[in-house]
Amino acid sequence: MRTFLLLTPMLFVAISTVAYGDTTSGENGQRFIDRKGEGFFWYKDPKEEAEPEETPEAPPPAKEPVDKKPAALPSGPAPMSASWLKANLPKYLDAAIDNPSEANVKAYLYLQHLSMEKASSFADASQEFSVGDPVLDGNNQRPLASFANDVVKKSAGANRDAVLQSIANKIGIFYFSDSSALSSAQDQVITYLTSSTDFTVVPIAYRSNKPFKSNQVPDSGHSTLMGITAAPALVVVLQDGTFDVIAQAPLSLSDLLDRVLLASKRLGLIDQKTFDTTRPIANRSPITLPVSHDASQLEIPASEIISRFKGTK
CATH class of the missing domain: 3.40.30.10 (Glutaredoxin)
Known part of the structure; x- marks a missing residue:
């Protein structure tokens, strides 16, 4: 019992010393009481280690643009044009003759009707645009009256x-x-x-x-x-x-x-x-234009054709 009483004051002094040391010294050797700005929230977490910055991944290489070739335009004359009808109308006629089905015959007749309508429209336009023209109006060359x-x-x-x-x-x-x-x-x-x-x-x-x-x-x-x-x-x-x-x-x-x-x-x-002056035509105004023609494009030379018809070589 006497031993415990003796140890008790010593234990109290030791605890007080430790507690006092913690409250009177702190970061940079300063006492806590001198660090008033911290208030009661004086506990500090240990410094967090800076996390390593993530290196951004390199963007994938850009794909080379693929050259898209434009769709090839259909060759030949436009469908239903005069050139197209000239080239294809005989084919539809042959198909209608060889196989006179309703579809084949009607297809040819429709195309034939279209051709006649185009020709009629051209004739009407020719008359409209030639009337009164000093060169194109036939009445100027030979009176109709x-x-x-x-x-x-x-x-x-x-x-x-x-x-x-x-x-x-x-x-x-x-x-x-x-x-x-x-x-x-x-x-x-x-x-x-x-x-x-x-x-x-x-x-x-x-x-x-x-x-x-x-x-x-x-x-x-x-x-x-x-x-x-x-x-x-x-x-x-x-x-x-x-x-x-x-x-x-x-x-x-x-x-x-x-x-x-x-x-x-x-x-x-x-x-x-x-x-x-000896012809019954008035106001003649011939139009002369330079014409260039490559004779090599002729399948048979003109001179050879003339020779054949004349019976000469």
Whole structure:
């Protein structure tokens, strides 16, 4: 009992010393009482360790854009256009003929109807846009009114007679004929021509060294030289020997005189302006535009086609 009493004051002193040390010293050696700003909340947590910053992940590489090719436009003409109808209408016709089902026949008839409607619309538009135009309006070149047309025809006839009279003594006409009925019929026209005009006509027996008629002269190679292959034939000849074949078949008197005028223009006896006065057409205004054409695009050269039809090589 005495021992416990002795230990008790010592234990009390030790506890007081420890408690006093905790309350009088603190962070940086300062006593708690000197750190008034902390108030009663003087307990401090240990410093938290800074968490390591997370390294942001690198963004995935951008995908290279894929070049999207535009959809190819359909080749060829637009459906239902004039070019498309021109190329495809025969196909639908063939299908309707080979298999005349309701669908095939109606499809062709509808397309045919569309083609006719387009043509009709174009005709209407052509008339609408040409009326009054100095070049496109046909009435400006040849009057549609009968009284005006008669005036133009009479004026052209008078001019034709005057021009024919002026060239009658500058040209001659070679008339090739044989003993055929066609030549006999043409003889009557030639007889009237010589009696009513001042043209000199030379009748030649076609490919014969003996005349068929009393007024003929033998063919001394003239028909071969001039390329005559049939009779009756008519050739306009100038004094210097230049010639122009105007017919290798029968002609009426009116057609014969018109061709004589045309040959005179081609041979240079009259100019275009003088030639136009002999035609019943007024206010002619020809449009001349430069045209470029690649002859190599022709499947068969033009000269070869001409040679084939003429029978030459």
